Amino acid sequence: MSGNKINIDAKNTFTVNGQVYSYYAINKGELAGNDSITRLPVSIKVLLENLLRHQQDNGGSRKEIEALASSQGRGSTTEINYQPARVLMQDFTGVPAVVDLAAMRNALVKQGLDPQKINPLAKVDLVIDHSVNVDKFSSKSAFDENVAIEMARNKERYEFLKWGKQAFENFSVVPPGTGICHQVNLEYLAKVVWSETTENESLVYPDTLVGTDSHTTMINALGVLGWGVGGIEAEAVMLGQPISMQIPDVVGFELTGRLAEGITATDLVLQVVQMLRKHGVVGKFVEFYGAGLAHLPLADRATIANMAPEYGATCGFFPVDQQTLNYLQLTGRDKQTIDLVESYSKLQGLWRDETTPKADFSDTLLLDMSDIEPNLAGPDRPQDRVPMRQLKTATDDFIDLNGKGQQKTTDFPINDSDQSLHHGSLVIAAITSCTNTSNPAVMLAAGLLAKKALAKGLVKQPWVKTSLAPGSRVVTDYLVETGLQQSLNTLGFNLVGYGCTTCIGNSGPLPKPVQECIEENDLIVSAVLSGNRNFAGRIHPQVKASWLASPPLVVAYSLAGTTRIDLSQDPIGTGSDGEKVYLKDIWPSNAEITELLKSVSHQMFEKRYSAVFDGDKEWQAIQSGEEANYQFSDESTYIQKPPFFEPQYRDNFSNIVDAPILVMLGDSVTTDHISPAGAIPKDSPAAQFLRNHGIDEKDFNSYGSRRGNHEIMMRGTFGNIRIRNEMTPDKEGGYTHLQGQSQAMFIFDAAMRYQQEKRSSVVIAGKEYGMGSSRDWAAKGTLLLGAKAVIAESFERIHRANLAGMGVLPLQFMAGEDRKSLQLTGDESFDIMGLEGEMNANQTLDAVIHYPSGKQRKIQLLSRLDTAIEVDYYRAGGVLTYVLNRIVSKG
Structure with missing residues (x-):
């Protein structure tokens, strides 16, 4: 596979029930006869098809294709540009994403440009599922009462989403009271194989997606490659930006045997989570194979795929097989779709059965399902x-x-x-x-x-x-x-x-x-x-x-x-x-x-999903504006225009100097710790803000429901009631102290003091920083509190990418060094150098720690801007400003 030819010819056709389809064959033309492609993990084959299909869109794609085709399930530092077909959102993460798009339109209008230049280019489905609370329970009327409370509490948010539905192209909303986004995706939205019909052809390709919820991986059970990203990265995909990623390791997980009498899929997945978390699969793909799959129904696979974030993997993938077709039939997919899935999967080498040879994996694990206990x-x-x-x-x-x-x-x-x-x-x-x-x-x-x-x-x-x-x-x-x-x-x-x-x-x-x-x-x-x-x-x-x-x-x-x-x-x-x-x-x-x-029965699914976008009469009665440029209201406590496009948040070309430590955290800090989703505590800075704006405590709602208001979310950052800041060991919750002082205060108040002094700050953390949900506000809030960098022993994948995508520098201690070996107490300040000149991915940066005693210590830190495009995003002040700059430059 060498030569000067730019494009690799991979186009082919096939027929299903008399209809002709075209597709990009991963083992055709120059790639034909490459035995290593046959042995690629199926998840990597899906990526390879994506690169072949988009090779004319991506500069340097030939190198990417050849590297991926010969990867043998092993990761490398080679960067590839992946363009998923669609984006899935839930309302907690979807509302701030739509707020950002509306703010980008506002920014264009300020410069005299057409706001409709900001539009999703990929298909976007937003499912409202995170807003209902269990206020009423254990009664016949509980459902109706909870729905009524939900609609009253969230009227502003739902009006805003209805505006987005009419204002943006390729954007649909599944109303409240329908279901959870991942279950709706599994039972209805996902196609397994996507077809795109033009005048000349019907092009077929694998259904792929990213979602603004970490459990997007649930769809991997259906043979659909998808994973969770932060809302920031999802917005970039919506606006036509590919996902830049390094070729991942693929860990094979062999399942044998079958579950014993009385053992459930939940019992199984909790064992899988423990095994894979212990093995270490952060940033890796996991692909399941083995004879046990024949005895594992698709719904059980969905339980395992769903919890990929809990075992730390990017995805937990199951190839298409007969169980996939059975499920598509059960859930009411039409015969042509099912036949197309089968034919295409077999042609493309995406099909699994008992004769399928084992793929090449970077590593393997084995679990006999007959050993599982409750x-x-x-x-x-x-x-x-x-x-x-x-x-x-x-x-x-x-x-x-x-x-x-x-x-x-x-x-x-x-x-x-x-x-x-x-x-x-x-x-x-x-x-x-x-x-x-x-x-x-x-x-x-x-x-x-x-x-x-x-x-x-x-x-x-x-x-x-x-x-x-x-x-x-x-x-x-x-x-x-x-x-x-x-x-x-x-x-x-x-x-x-x-x-x-x-x-x-x-x-x-x-x-x-x-x-x-x-x-x-x-x-x-x-x-x-x-x-x-x-x-x-x-x-x-x-x-x-x-x-x-x-x-x-x-x-x-x-x-x-x-x-x-x-x-x-x-x-x-x-x-x-x-x-x-x-x-x-x-x-x-x-x-x-x-x-x-x-x-x-399939009739149940067909009936329930026949009018999935309609909603009940309460949803249908909600009114929204029809203007292309959203008119933000200063009076709203739910929807506010974020400041991310203001000058102070654009461009990162300066060294970080004399930055105090805002908060110092231990291991396994989750995005829930950094940006909680639950109830707003009555004595918190966010609660005080709401009281000042005339909101009664009973109407505080949750942090998750108010993610469209940056004033609330920045006050809630590091505000989890169970977070432990090592700078205030005697206090649980969102507390810290100012450099050189001992009095505990809210982290938000300390951050505002530093900003008044025009000082940037840093966050210090241990291992697995940013575990859990794909919560973009964990990165956005960090930025708005004035933290220019997060220095940790290791990062979870999504949160690291979110920090880079918001222009916050993710830095990693070098091996053998951490906050303890460096004897950090929280009263130190940091200089981080090397940010003014040319920057590269995974660059080693010089830093100086200033101790309270006057002593200085020089160390090196590894930049976790892992790809060249992440460096560009960081330089621009984040991916959203990067995209906006490109649109403005085109006029």
Whole structure:
């Protein structure tokens, strides 16, 4: 594969049911006969097709194509330009992205240019799913009441999104109350194979996407390559910018055997998460293969793919096979689409069956699924798997860790009740999250367990707040069809909404007597949810121990009312006959679940998705402006024009000098710590801002719902109630102190003081900085607080890219150095040199640490601007200003 020819000829045609399609064959022409292409991981083949199809758009693409074709599943520093077909958004991340686009239009108008030069070039689907809260629960009217509250709280945001729907091309909005974006994507939006018809041809290519939610990877189960990015990077893709990335390592994960009787996909994925997080797959692709895939339904694969962010991978990919076609048929995709998927996948080498040879991988892991046991994960990290039989011990250990061990057997009365709580009591049991509600088997298992529990005379404990929030309306259809919804209702798992709810932290308030009992006695209480995230402070501010579990286990623990129990041998309760009831007595059999799965039909999916963009009458009644240039209102506390395009945030060509440390953090700091999504604490800077603008506490809503207002979000940055700044070791939450002083103050207030003094600051952190959600406000907020650089031992992929995309310099300590070896206390300041001249990707920069004693120490730091385009983005002050500059320069 050499020579001076610019383009590699790869065009070919094929026919499906009499219709002719063209495609770019990855093993044709100059690439034909290259055996290494045949052995490429399927996920890399998808990237290779993308490069071939876009080779005329990208300078230097021939080098990229040849490097990728010969990569053998191993990563390299070769940069490739990847152009996904579409973008998926949810409303928490989608609103600020649309705000940014509206602000870019404003900036164009200021320069006398047409605002409609800012328009999505890629298809964009935004699904409103993150806004509904569990305010009402355990009642027939809970759903209707929560929807009414949601619409009232979020009227401004929804008006704004409706404006965006009419103002931008290629932009659609799935209204609230429809489902969770990843489940809607899996069940309806994704095509697996995309076709683009023009006058001359019907061009076919793999369905690919990026999403502004880290769990976009769920779609990998369908053989669709997609992963989460920050809203910043997604906006760049929308505006025609390719994603610049280095060729990734692909780790092969072999699955053998099959799940034993009574074991769920949730039990499996928690084992997978633990294995891969321990192995280390940050920035890598993971691709699943092996004989076990034949026994793994697509819904189970979706559970595993969904949690790729939890094991740290860019994606968790499953090739197309017969299970894929079965699922497409089940969910109502048309016959031509299904036949096209099969034909194209086999032609292109994207198909998997028992005869498929093993691909070349950079490394491999093996898991025999028959070894899986019932699992949970927690108390505050999804990778910390705890077998169900060990949960009592794990809860006791956590109680001891928090200094409450001597009170483990103490009962604390609930006010105005004959009930009591103890350390380890369960106060939230939530069936929630696309991770599990997309899987009919585990949802039906939850309903069956509820039915069997009722037959034994069991009831849920009264202090447990229970909720059911499916990811699509189809779930309700099959639960009603089987009669299991009634059993769930009887135990308090009434429908509360179609959205993320508790998984994103929208768990709503606890009943007041329970809340007061927890506060008065400083109790360590628990939540159990069928979600994917349980980071400290995320699920509920009063819940310190949160455990991820399968939907049937969520129901089971609601019956027990505590996590200080070993359900493998302790009775779950006493039946109406006075006999002890054990979990094994009410656990549904695989045969029972299989029989009920027959009730899930393609007609359910076809009916529910026939009018997916219409919404209910409340949504349809929302009015919005029709102007192309959005008119921001100074009075709004939800939508404000961000300052990112102002001169002070453009161009980075100066060294960083005498920058104090704003905050110094340890390992595994998540984007939830940096930019929380949940409730706005009543004593926080954000709360004070809202009070000053006439907003009552009951109407504060959440940080996530107010991401369209930078004034709120910058005040919430580093504002998680569980964050630990090592500069203020005696205070938990968003506190720091000024350089050379000892008085604790809000991080926001300290940042404003430094800005008044015209001093930039830096953030210091440990390993795995920026774990978790693809939260662009974690980078935007850092910028607005005046931090010019983040210096960490290592970064998670998405947050590192977000920092670069906002013009904040991500820097990495050299091997053997960290905040401890450098004896940092937080009273030091940093000079970072080498930013004025030419910069390269992954450049080593000189830095000077100024200690309070007057001593100086010179060190080197590795720039984690990983690609040349990231250097360009940083220089411009961020990707948005980079794109805006290019548009302005063209006039």
